[in-house]
Amino acid sequence: MIDEKAAAEAARKQDENYINNALVDVYDNIMRFEEQQIRGSRFRDINARELHIVHAIGLHDHKTTTQVADEFRMSKGTLTAHLNNLERKGYVIRQRNPADRRVINLGLTSKGRLLYRTHDAFHRRLVKSFLHGMDDDDRQLIKQALMNLEQFLDEAQKK
Template sequence: MDTFEVLNNLLVKLFNDILDVEEKAIITDEFKDISVTDMHIIEAVGTEEPRTMTAISKTLGVTMGTLTIGMNALVKKGYIIRTRNPKDRRIVFATLTPKGVSAYKHHAAFHKDMIDSVMDSLNEEEAAVLTKSLNKLEDFFGQWK
């Protein structure tokens, strides 16, 4: 196989494996009532200051309607609380509940383990080359947004 075929096969397999493994790793007995998509909404809300629905939809690259559907489910399941800005009721903030923070930390631990497993086998030069290559790949994907 030539380099093109190897890279193509590797990237396609990695993409599919990441989705599959992430689902298995983060959707445990404790978090069986949410999907990977839900977990990414939780991640976008984050644990810092409350975030507006507009900011979250931009982070995720989804429409406000799509986000609202996901948020409604997460509010109902007890992962997120939504509040309106008292000065401008059109602005809605989202904040994680303690259950949401727990899910966020669980998801972050999966990502840390994933990166640690890659970095453990690379020296600084190899890590720099991998980072540069992945940034170029991200730039390519960014052209399609």
């Protein structure tokens, strides 16, 4: 009985170790692949952070600068510097909110929308390859595990 418990504990630790290493490797590989794809594309004038800001702005939401800064947990000053670059490069437009002129809404230019769609297609292919061969139960387990991880990260960042 004790040997079975010890074996089960060793197997659990081995699984956790594998998952830890896989998460780190997958994150690193996705970031490297995205940067490689940017450098080899017509969008080579932006970096990965700017790409993700464009993605956060989205196609139709017209988010405010505060919403995007909060999403990235960055100061509005830091976001402003990125937005200045993205606006200069022709990806982003800023518009005063007609209802409250103090509020700046963000939108994408046609170049920004093309970048958004290209990046979104990449992520859809990534997810499709990740879920390939999984049934609905597997997908729900993955979804729950990711929700657990998101909750942990949200709580840890609030501290």
